[in-house]
Amino acid sequence: MYSDKVMDHFTNPRNVGEINNADAVGQVGNAKCGDIMKMYLKIEDDVIVDVRFKTFGCGSAIATSSMATELIKGKTVKEALNLTNKAVAEALDGLPPVKMHCSVLAEQAVKAAIYEYAKENDLYFEELEGFDPDDDHDHHDDIQEEY
């Protein structure tokens, strides 16, 4: 049911762990739904120089977290904010429809971390307009209409 790429990122996840002196930490999801993603960012001169994650969740939750970290590492903060869940899913050669919400969570985890970073450093990003990291809305529902 999963692509080889998903299985690869699940088996050998990239950038797992924590960053002790992270410039930003974001966490999304909840245990009730069965998935939580925590994203740690190290940012220097507006560039994400290091990124780590921790995820409680299914195989695709772990794989999407891993892929999201790969996609934003070395990118500018603004570039990272433009990461979409579709891009994460596509980079993994697709996800089963019922697992698309995991890619949404990955996108939100990146945004949540940068949201914290912006708050700390008094920065404004239009991409974060209307974004609420504590929004406990059911991310599963977002995707229902897509299949």
Next chain:
Amino acid sequence: MKKVYMDYAATTPVKKEVLDEMMPYYTTHFGNPSSIHSFGRETRKAVDQARDRIAKTLGTKSDEIFFTGGGTESDNWAIKGVAYALKNKGNHIITTKVEHHAVLHTCQHLEKEGFEVTYLEVDEYGLINLEDLKKAIKDETILITIMYANNEIGTVQPIKEIGKIAKDNKIIFHSDAVQAYGSFPINVDELGLDLVSISAHKIYGPKGIGALYARRGTKIFPMIHGGAQERRRRAGTENIAGIVGFGKAAELANENIEAHNKKIITLRDQLINTLMEKIPYSKLNGHPTKRLPGNANISFEFIEGEALLLSLDMVGIAGSSGSACTSGSLDPSHVLMAIGLSHEIAHGSLRLTVGDFTTTEEVDYVIEQLPKIVDRLRQMSPLYEGVKGGNNNV
């Protein structure tokens, strides 16, 4: 790669001696048992023999056994069949919150048709309370349907006591015994059962064949209309090879149940005890002793079941989980919710079921692999931060 099958509750392989008996009924003995000629008579005889064999295992008569397309059909038929037959007498059905979906969804369907259903609560082990059952009974109650043993957590209900309560109140008692059949000797008279659902593929028989035991005189509507097969109660040309295989499998499963269980229970307990000891923050789901001989169901905190299953599969181990992510639904298993587990603990459940071909070496292999897998996933889990090194089982 080593392959270890620990999902016997999902399905079992067909035993060779079962398949050997089935094979001629696909090729040389192919007649339609409804036909009058020798070809038909030959398969008619085979169906009769299989029916006799199954009747014997339930301590009953052959004309009370009706072949169906499997456990789900038997459950549907028993419940809808009684509901429709007795709807002028009453519209109330009693069941539990931990039934298989074949029962739950059938009851929910009947609710839409105007029937009233009471879903009994269970305790932390998955057992119903007999007083709750007594209190739920009313004049309109026409059916009590309670599973013999739970497919997920293995808990065995007090069937004999339930049977007595049903009898005292003159209410029909149906039990989904799909998981229990072959693991416990079932005598329908001693247990007070009026309807029993059983299935072949859980006892080393083929898939797509099951049966419903229906006590003589039990009012039940036919669900599939057509020819006169199964004494006009379940039309359609019989699945002869399947029926023959079911008969053989039933006979094998009910030989020496006790000695057989002893072996399976030893393997199960070795699995449960060692895993619980080796893996901190783990919890056994279901009753410690009143459980199916082959069922181990353990929740591992801080991790999610599907990730666990995928990891196990990569080292060749086949198990199952009550996590939402394995079912495509958003909530974890209704059974794990009913026994009061929190969502996060329910998400981390793993069911391993051992069976006739399980070896001590296989159990050892799982015991060697699983702790490493749980640890790897916990190291990745944000929920595990700050609790590392703990060793108190919850």
